[in-house]
Amino acid sequence: MNFRKYLVLAGVTVFAAAGDSMLSHGMKQTGNISLHHLQGVILAVRNPWVAVGILLLLAFFASYMNSLSWADLTYVLPATSLGYVLLALVAKFALHEAVSPMRWLGIALISGGVGFVAGGPALTAQEHPDDRKSSVLAKDARDGAPVPAEEVVSGGVQR
């Protein structure tokens, strides 16, 4: 893990949270969209909040794909879940919504989870998934049992 990779993870987190909140703000201005009035979608896209929200979600998707190219899915998903915390903090301090004790507990749990996953390696499946599949199957056939994951964990590469 280097600074640029942390920056990409921060991008996934911030772009998702900012994109969602801008879309939500814009869609509340444009009003309901029904299947019978699809032109409402075009009107919605012309709303600047919605347009910027869509651009931010595209940026989110690009950084998400970027992170998945060098990190495990089970690393990226918890690591970027700080976005939920960010949304709650924006709701509390920018939008002055009430944040209940249950929500603060949720924020604490998510932050704890992020701390747990961030201490470990980002990438564990080093080989090409298809190559690995065949080698694991071959080993299964030999031993008659699946390989316990814990055995190989310590061999994970620190990136």
Next chain:
Amino acid sequence: MRSAYTWGGILTVVFASVVGDILLARAMKQVGDVHDLWRCSGLWTVVSRVLGNPNFFLGVAAMAVAFFSLLFSLSWGDVSLVAPAAASLTFIGNAFAAKIFLHEKVDRRRWIAVLLVAAGVALLAG
């Protein structure tokens, strides 16, 4: 009956998002580290490799299915049930699927992280 529809919708959302995440993750592992690829061969190679990967399109299609089933589920059930249930079950489903299909080594540390985040999301959105 209504709650059966709601839970059916939630499970459809969870299934489609897990399939989408797994396919996208596999596609990007096949593409390889985009930083290295960009430095060695340029942006165009990165874009054409991603867009030339069938798993990428299947993943995006599964994500679209997940999005529309979320819209339907929201019309059947309360947002305070559907949104957190779908999000936190997707976290747990992804951990199982990544272990089985992507051969990621989901050790105790990652299981704890996944469960904490899933519980936190359920509390936050509930």
